[in-house]
Amino acid sequence: MNEYIQLMIDWLEDNLKDNFSLERLAGYMGYSPYYCSFKFHQATGISIRRYILLRRLYLSTEDLANDQKIIDIAFEYRYSSQEAYSRAFKTVFGVTPREFQLNQMPVQSFDKLTIYQGGGFRMNHNREREVERLKHKKGELFDQDVLNIFNGQVMYEEFKRGGLMGNSDYAPFNEAMCVHPTTATIFDNAFIQTRASGHHDSVENYRNKVIKPLHNLFEENYNYIVLWFGEDMFCQMNLLTILAYLEQSQYKGKVFLNSFREDEFKVSQTELTLGSYHSIYKEVLVHHKKPAGELLPVMYQAIELFLEMQTENNTVVKYISKNKHLPKSELLERLFEVFPTIGYGDTQYMELINKTK
Incomplete structure (x- = not known):
């Protein structure tokens, strides 16, 4: 199943700048649209459309940093107008594209998902540089x-x-x-x-x-x-x-x-x-x-x-509930990979697992 989800992610990444069609993805995968949507959400904790939204907006920050015109960026990522792109951008990042472009502020990364390669703090060899x-x-x-x-x-x-x-x-x-x-x-x-x-x-x-x-x-x-x-x-x-x-x-x-x-x-x-x-x-x-x-x-x-994490039925709790059949060690590993922007450690995730399972 991991390979199946990764194939979906790879297809989405190859088509990020196209108009998304769940039916086209389903045709590529050879399964029904419902099955693709359900399995993606079960494995990643978010919907396919949410994944596309976050990836497009995060990639657009690189274009903004390179001083591309906001209207060109909006159309490149398939928004109907500059205003629609700006609204989506502010909803996720809390500032408008123009404010970000002027001040070059740090944002949370949302990179392409790679399913289950283990988590934890890793500082690469370029730290001294x-x-x-x-x-x-x-x-x-x-x-x-x-x-x-x-x-x-x-x-x-x-x-x-x-x-x-x-x-x-x-x-x-x-x-x-x-x-x-x-x-x-x-x-x-x-x-x-x-x-x-x-x-x-x-x-x-x-x-x-x-x-x-x-x-x-x-x-x-x-x-x-x-x-x-x-x-x-x-x-x-x-x-x-x-x-x-x-x-x-x-x-x-x-x-x-x-x-x-x-x-x-x-x-x-x-x-x-x-x-x-x-x-x-x-x-x-x-x-x-x-x-x-x-x-x-x-x-x-x-x-x-x-x-979001303060709510009783938050995204992580839902994910644990849908995957409670997994051994705790495997579920813990998946949580690290699926929710990198949360940043919980073993202790925090095990508390939720023990409470939910």
């Missing part, structure tokens, strides 16, 4: 008055061990803010107790794992803070928490986001302006409401996913 590119671009971020905060222990250890960021300091944020309750004030005793309880951990263990590694953030003054966070929902909710804390602590220096995909290491660097992240944090992570303020597209997309 990419860091060197960043150093030529902004060398002051490699000095002593800089703190680099990484999403998790693994990346922190790789960078610190290799001294990749020159004379700057390093700290990991070892959390999963996309699950369990939190509090409006960040990193105080109530926050620590609430988060430890959610993770079924002791306060002491939580302090040792999450709070103590951030001591430089709490105790030192830095002119620059560089935040290394992936574009998936898991990382973006962690990023939102750190940005909210910087506002809470009235940090006055400059903040840079180094955003990257988990399966490669090509960094998009953006200088961020503090001012509204704490209110967004409270709206999203505390109250589970959609924020009113403007956001980077990558965080906008992540918040949409986060709020």
